[in-house]
Amino acid sequence: MLIGEYVHILDDKKRVSLPAKFRREVGKKIVITNGLDKCLFVFTMPRWEKLAEKLSELSLGRGDTRAFSRFMLSSAYEADVDPLGRVLIPDTLKDFASLKGKVVIAGVVSRIEIWNEKLWQKYKSGVDKKADVMAEKLGEIGIV
Numbered sequence: 001m002l003i004g005e006y007v008h009i010l011d012d013k014k015r016v017s018l019p020a021k022f023r024r025e026v027g028k029k030i031v032i033t034n035g036l037d038k039c040l041f042v043f044t045m046p047r048w049e050k051l052a053e054k055l056s057e058l059s060l061g062r063g064d065t066r067a068f069s070r071f072m073l074s075s076a077y078e079a080d081v082d083p084l085g086r087v088l089i090p091d092t093l094k095d096f097a098s099l100k101g102k103v104v105i106a107g108v109v110s111r112i113e114i115w116n117e118k119l120w121q122k123y124k125s126g127v128d129k130k131a132d133v134m135a136e137k138l139g140e141i142g143i144v
Contacts, residue, residue: 002107033076042112
């Protein structure tokens with residue numbers, strides 16, 4: 001299971017090292033793509049294949065589904081995890097997520113998110129303030 005929050009450095013060669021715990025679970029090849037909230041999403045190959053299949057089944061007749069499919073699929077890159085656990089972040093993705101210096105690598109069960117550290121702190125601060133309200137809504141539908 002991919003969980004936890006780790007601070008790492010994006011090096012001068014645009015590589016970030018995945019936490020050792022995550023490396024064991026993701027294998028040697030991953031997919032990195034635009035995420036939501038200005039972060040990057042990282043998927044294992046099997047998880048990506050399932051998601052890509054679902055996205056490809058969305059209606060071409062609806063503008064919003066076409067746009068979201070393009071957002072996720074056209075920005076996706078296959079990446080190798082080197083023996084030291086480092087992954088190269090393509091420029092387009094680095095720019096999309098404003099990655100530089102310290103980055104946060106967050107496990108979200110079925111995916112990894114890579115965040116600009118300052119954006120992550122700002123995002124978390126906002127969510128922390130609404131956690132009780134979100135928990136109540138989830139409780140109403142039987143999740144919490």
